[in-house]
Amino acid sequence: MSDAFQEFDVRLKTIGRKRTKLARGYVSKVDKDGLIIFRPKRRRSGIPLRGLPYMFLGFMFFKAVIIAHLGLPLYGDRLSQLSQGSVVEQAGSVVMRADPLSLTLASYLRPILH
Known part of the structure; x- marks a missing residue:
């Protein structure tokens, strides 16, 4: 039972990390099979190159x-x-x-x- 709880805990942590990344902004894309995938926006560096x-x-x-x-x-x-x-x-x-x-x-x- 503890293994199942550990796997569940790991899954919850990964979902939490994904949600915090998506909270900063995301891009949605429709896959070939019609599934909508949300990916976090890429973060820009702190210093603009210009x-x-x-x-x-x-x-x-x-x-x-x-x-x-x-x-x-x-x-x-x-x-x-x-x-x-x-x-x-x-x-x-x-x-x-x-x-x-x-x-x-x-x-x-x-x-x-x-």
């Missing part, structure tokens, strides 16, 4: 503003201090390293900021 280039450009602009404000020698000193820290700080120094795009943007922003 926003990634804007995030990248915003980050480059942020680096350019910092470089233009501090100047390249002081910025390099701060990055070298950052590279001596923990693993997270070292990763930050690699990401914040000056690149040609941020240096070009900084050269245009420097007269505006000073």
Whole structure:
């Protein structure tokens, strides 16, 4: 009797999981034999792919503003201090390293900021 109860309990749990998935939205489809099948809608990722280039450009602009404000020698000193820290700080120094795009943007922003 306990095996039958366990199978029933497992079936109830799977039905519950399917219902929660379908509660977020579903798509209905008629099968070849006329049976209507409901499938949950696919979830989209949290970050839209169109926003990634804007995030990248915003980050480059942020680096350019910092470089233009501090100047390249002081910025390099701060990055070298950052590279001596923990693993997270070292990763930050690699990401914040000056690149040609941020240096070009900084050269245009420097007269505006000073």
